[in-house]
Amino acid sequence: MAETFTQPRSASGETLKTIRSGLARRHARERRFRTYGIAAICAALGAVAILFTMILAKGLPAFSQATLTLEVFFDPAVIKVDPKPVQEQGQSEADYQKALRDWERQVTLVNWNRVIEAALRRAAPDAEIDTRQALSIVETSERFVLRDMFVENPDLLGQTVTVDLLASANADNWLKGNIDRSLPDAQQQLSAPARALTDRLLEDGTIRFAFAWQIFTNVDSRSAPASAGLAGAFMGSLYMMLVVIVLAVPLGVGSAIYLEEFAPKNRFTDLIEVNINNLAAVPSIVFGLLGAAVFINYFHLPLSAPLVGGLVLTLMTLPTIIIATRSALRAVPPSLRQAALGLGASRMQMVFHHVLPVTYPGILTATIIGVAQALGETAPLLLIGMNAFVASVPATPLDQSTALPVQIYLWQGNENRNFFEPRTSAAIIVLLGLMIALNALAVYLRTRLERRT
Amino acid sequence: MNTVIVACLLLLLLGFAYQAGWSRSKQIASAGGRLHSRPNYHGSLVAIWALVPALLILGLWALFADDASRAYIMAQLPADVQAQGGAGLLQAIDRVNQIASGFGVIGEAAPYEIAAGEALREFRTLAFALVIAAAAGTGALGLYLARRRITARFRARDEVERVVRFLLIACSIVAILTTIGIVASLLTEAIRFFTFVSPVDFFFGTVWNPRFSSVGAGSGEYGLLPLLWGTLMITIIAMLVSVPIGLMTAVYLTQYAAPGMRNAIKPVIEVLAGIPTIVYGFFALVTVGPFLARLGATVGFDIRATSALTAGIVMGIMIIPFISSLSDDIIRQVPRAMRDGSLGLGATQSETIRRVILPAALPGIVGAFLLAVSRAIGETMIVVLAAGNSPFLRLNPGEPVSTVTVTIVNQLTGDTDFASPQSLVAFALGLTLFLMTLILNVVALFIVRRYREQYE
Numbered sequence: 001m002a003e004t005f006t007q008p009r010s011a012s013g014e015t016l017k018t019i020r021s022g023l024a025r026r027h028a029r030e031r032r033f034r035t036y037g038i039a040a041i042c043a044a045l046g047a048v049a050i051l052f053t054m055i056l057a058k059g060l061p062a063f064s065q066a067t068l069t070l071e072v073f074f075d076p077a078v079i080k081v082d083p084k085p086v087q088e089q090g091q092s093e094a095d096y097q098k099a100l101r102d103w104e105r106q107v108t109l110v111n112w113n114r115v116i117e118a119a120l121r122r123a124a125p126d127a128e129i130d131t132r133q134a135l136s137i138v139e140t141s142e143r144f145v146l147r148d149m150f151v152e153n154p155d156l157l158g159q160t161v162t163v164d165l166l167a168s169a170n171a172d173n174w175l176k177g178n179i180d181r182s183l184p185d186a187q188q189q190l191s192a193p194a195r196a197l198t199d200r201l202l203e204d205g206t207i208r209f210a211f212a213w214q215i216f217t218n219v220d221s222r223s224a225p226a227s228a229g230l231a232g233a234f235m236g237s238l239y240m241m242l243v244v245i246v247l248a249v250p251l252g253v254g255s256a257i258y259l260e261e262f263a264p265k266n267r268f269t270d271l272i273e274v275n276i277n278n279l280a281a282v283p284s285i286v287f288g289l290l291g292a293a294v295f296i297n298y299f300h301l302p303l304s305a306p307l308v309g310g311l312v313l314t315l316m317t318l319p320t321i322i323i324a325t326r327s328a329l330r331a332v333p334p335s336l337r338q339a340a341l342g343l344g345a346s347r348m349q350m351v352f353h354h355v356l357p358v359t360y361p362g363i364l365t366a367t368i369i370g371v372a373q374a375l376g377e378t379a380p381l382l383l384i385g386m387n388a389f390v391a392s393v394p395a396t397p398l399d400q401s402t403a404l405p406v407q408i409y410l411w412q413g414n415e416n417r418n419f420f421e422p423r424t425s426a427a428i429i430v431l432l433g434l435m436i437a438l439n440a441l442a443v444y445l446r447t448r449l450e451r452r453t
Numbered sequence: 454m455n456t457v458i459v460a461c462l463l464l465l466l467l468g469f470a471y472q473a474g475w476s477r478s479k480q481i482a483s484a485g486g487r488l489h490s491r492p493n494y495h496g497s498l499v500a501i502w503a504l505v506p507a508l509l510i511l512g513l514w515a516l517f518a519d520d521a522s523r524a525y526i527m528a529q530l531p532a533d534v535q536a537q538g539g540a541g542l543l544q545a546i547d548r549v550n551q552i553a554s555g556f557g558v559i560g561e562a563a564p565y566e567i568a569a570g571e572a573l574r575e576f577r578t579l580a581f582a583l584v585i586a587a588a589a590g591t592g593a594l595g596l597y598l599a600r601r602r603i604t605a606r607f608r609a610r611d612e613v614e615r616v617v618r619f620l621l622i623a624c625s626i627v628a629i630l631t632t633i634g635i636v637a638s639l640l641t642e643a644i645r646f647f648t649f650v651s652p653v654d655f656f657f658g659t660v661w662n663p664r665f666s667s668v669g670a671g672s673g674e675y676g677l678l679p680l681l682w683g684t685l686m687i688t689i690i691a692m693l694v695s696v697p698i699g700l701m702t703a704v705y706l707t708q709y710a711a712p713g714m715r716n717a718i719k720p721v722i723e724v725l726a727g728i729p730t731i732v733y734g735f736f737a738l739v740t741v742g743p744f745l746a747r748l749g750a751t752v753g754f755d756i757r758a759t760s761a762l763t764a765g766i767v768m769g770i771m772i773i774p775f776i777s778s779l780s781d782d783i784i785r786q787v788p789r790a791m792r793d794g795s796l797g798l799g800a801t802q803s804e805t806i807r808r809v810i811l812p813a814a815l816p817g818i819v820g821a822f823l824l825a826v827s828r829a830i831g832e833t834m835i836v837v838l839a840a841g842n843s844p845f846l847r848l849n850p851g852e853p854v855s856t857v858t859v860t861i862v863n864q865l866t867g868d869t870d871f872a873s874p875q876s877l878v879a880f881a882l883g884l885t886l887f888l889m890t891l892i893l894n895v896v897a898l899f900i901v902r903r904y905r906e907q908y909e
């Protein structure tokens with residue numbers, strides 16, 4: 001090919017032909033190369049598209065849930081309990097609490113299932129169905145809903161109230177078609193009469209699909225899948241993020257300022273430098289091992305506590321925040337520093353009064369990116385016991401709790417796959433929604449702050 | 454309640470001390486002295502002097518308060534209750550605590566309990582008052598001493614800046630402490646593990662079968678090689694997926710794409726980097742795995758739903774943005790003159806890319822590749838969900854495998870009793886993982902830095 005280029009002007013017809021065919025070949029190769037590029041981009045974009053479509057397609061239906069609207073009669077013949085105790089003069093708080101607890105136990109022992117069954121039979125008087133089958137279409141947690149209503153207000157005795165009760169996970173699966181309707185009886189989770197009854201109740205409007213608020217308001221539940229929610233995991237994640245923000249931001253910004261503005265160039269600061277770069281690339285699970293060995297085993301901090309999770313995640317996000325803050329500091333024009341120093345400011349005044357305010361947008365973005373990364377992290381939390389089943393909302397950062405990503409992990413492993421696959425996807429939508437909101441906030445704040453300065 | 458009181462008192466002390474320093478320096482200034490430091494520095498210094506001793510005392514009390522009140526209750530209880538020890542004693546202490554807090558106990562309280570409860574309440578009030586008084590006293594003393602030092606030539610700013618500098622250094626030491634903590638905890642627990650199992654059996658064993666800790670410490674085989682092989686296989690598959698796609702994406706976006714297209718596509722691809730790994734794991738388990746199994750069935754090739762292939766492909770997707778954005782930076786650092794020279798000699802764009810730009814960017818791309826490998830090795834959740842957890846040496850990527858990270862999770866989840874080799878092995882595995890990723894990172898960072906210097 002080389003000689004074709006050296007003498008283009010004196011080229012005979014033969015060489016011109018060689019050039020043309022060579023050019024055609026080269027151009028074909030050029031086009032092929034471009035196609036590879038476009039194909040690669042399409043593959044990457046396709047992966048994003050498939051991932052989101054799959055999550056949305058599976059998860060969105062889980063936000064609506066089969067709900068029964070029943071006329072519940074608080075039947076005095078079934079609910080036979082003493083009147084609710086009141087605190088008497090001179091009675092100690094402990095004695096009163098004991099009496100109250102005893103009374104609540106009595107209320108719990110009431111056969112609430114009979115109350116529910118009666119309400120169901122009133123809704124469908126002629127259905128031929130036995131008690132167990134009838135109750136199988138109402139979620140097992142709903143009897144506690146009735147109990148809590150009664151504990152709250154004992155005057156309900158003898159009254160008829162309209163109550164919304166959750167249909168069981170199996171009924172929900174059946175109505176949504178999450179389970180194959182043509183499967184034989186032996187493989188169905190609901191018996192034939194129960195399936196017929198659910199279909200009928202849906203037709204006459206007793207069952208309708210309502211927005212599944214319990215995903216946001218309830219805690220996790222094993223015995224009553226339809227009532228399982230994210231409230232506990234959400235609070236756990238919230239506490240952890242608070243710990244991360246409170247600890248990682250000052251520590252990260254502080255060390256970035258020191259390393260970038262004050263540190264003398266010597267062996268020690270070089271060591272810190274290399275060390276931070278390496279920490280940024282250490283696998284997250286190693287931080288989990290650190291947490292298990294140091295915080296749990298050595299300092300005896302409680303297992304499954306958001307505080308410990310927050311500490312582990314703080315150590316994990318610290319390098320991210322340090323590196324991002326340092327690059328923000330490095331981007332500040334030297335003229336700003338020189339002007340401040342020239343006017344007689346000390347180095348400390350220069351940094352805190354002039355340089356740092358310019359970097360606020362950068363630090364803010366770094367913080368939010370770090371927090372979003374910490375919010376989605378699962379592996380280290382498994383090692384410090386945050387995968388325990390916790391059926392309560394943590395009141396303090398020291399209580400047992402799970403976190404959103406860990407709850408996703410726990411739900412995907414549930415054996416009631418027909419029900420929990422959509423519910424897990426719904427939890428993923430909530431998690432991704434939070435992360436998108438965080439990132440949008442970062443973008444918004446950055447543009448706003450940059451406009452001002 | 455008490456913490457609120459303490460916080461309020463501290464805030465009060467802070468404000469008062471600052472005000473004292475500030476007004477004192479103002480006074481000197483207005484009397485004709487020329488101050489070295491501005492009044493707010495004098496105020497801050499006095500506040501530091503007042504607050505630090507008070508905080509120290511409160512911190513000490515917070516550490517020892519529980520022990521002190523416990524010892525006090527013990528002293529109040531009659532000898533026979535003290536002698537019973539164990540759960541009975543704990544219960545007695547709880548009852549006294551309940552009486553003291555005003556909650557009361559169930560049923561009739563014994564006279565000695567009521568007496569102890571009353572005494573405890575008095576003790577607590579007294580101790581609280583004493584601690585507050587001590588904290589306030591030392592705070593006031595610090596305030597007084599610091600305020601007396603204020604003169605016109607006193608360099609308060611230098612002292613405040615020294616304190617701030619000290620705090621900044623303390624912040625950067627946290628990163629070092631983290632590394633020390635990681636190395637120390639991994640090493641000590643791994644060494645404890647090696648007292649049960651010899652390192653040779655661990656690093657060169659070909660069978661992984663740890664049994665359960667209830668079977669006994671002596672049983673079980675801890676061969677690392679099956680796990681390492683699983684990790685390697687998944688990493689190779691992930692790289693086969695991500696390197697071509699990521700690299701070609703970076704090349705196209707830097708060399709061909711119009712700025713508008715680039716600005717539209719780049720953020721979308723980077724969305725992949727922000728998705729939590731648990732979501733990828735679920736995606737692999739629910740969508741990719743069954744799809745591959747069906748695909749395998751139609752082609753006549755046996756692929757399990759959870760296999761090295763499933764985990765590897767999804768991990769590859771996860772790493773695409775990592776490779777593409779790193780390569781993007783590196784390709785754009787190649788000097789424009791090299792590109793223009795090649796184009797000027799008549800090479801097509803793709804020839805320029807393949808013969809000039811990529812060779813010039815190669816060291817940087819190798820660095821990015823190594824960083825991506827270290828990422829893939831340490832990745833946990835995708836593999837936990839989608840690789841099938843079956844620690845055997847197998848060549849077929851369609852079969853389930855297990856990896857180092859999965860085994861760490863399996864051996865340690867929810868277990869806090871670090872006495873058996875079954876849970877201690879997690880630290881030996883963690884050490885292996887840490888060393889592998891450390892070496893990869895150091896080499897990669899070295900290469901990338903060398904590359905950067907070359908073109909700067």
